[in-house]
Amino acid sequence: MTKAELIDAISEKLLLKKKDVTPVVEEVFTSIETALSKGEKCTFVGFGVFEVKERAAREGRNPQDPTKVVKIPAKKVPVFRPGKDLKEKVAALKPAKKKAAK
Numbered sequence: 001m002t003k004a005e006l007i008d009a010i011s012e013k014l015l016l017k018k019k020d021v022t023p024v025v026e027e028v029f030t031s032i033e034t035a036l037s038k039g040e041k042c043t044f045v046g047f048g049v050f051e052v053k054e055r056a057a058r059e060g061r062n063p064q065d066p067t068k069v070v071k072i073p074a075k076k077v078p079v080f081r082p083g084k085d086l087k088e089k090v091a092a093l094k095p096a097k098k099k100a101a102k
Contacts, residue, residue: 003025003029006025007021007022007025010024010025032050035050036050036051036052036078039052039076044083045083046083046084046085046086047082047083047085047086048080048081048082048083048086049080049081049083050078050079050080051078051079051081052076052077052078052079053076053077053078053079054074054075054076055074055075055076055077056074057071057072057073057074058071058072059071059072060072
């Protein structure tokens with residue numbers, strides 16, 4: 001789902017105009033981004049948690065020349081941990097049928 005599809009879905013569900021829903025959706029994302037940029041955690045009970053994690057410095061290898069070792073610096077990255085309700089809903093999905101090979 002894209003941001004535009006999310007706006008469409010909300011406007012249809014709540015019978016609102018897209019132009020009224022768009023700033024609300026934009027502000028939700030902006031608020032999450034702002035909190036994460038401050039190092040804060042965003043917790044949505046039942047849905048999940050957005051937070052910033054520290055990735056340790058490590059050594060990597062060039063896949064085209066495995067003899068070359070590259071130092072990868074430490075950095076902070078945003079992560080999402082799904083909540084219990086979301087995990088249960090995803091687990092309840094039926095597996096997609098595979099298309100027959102031609």
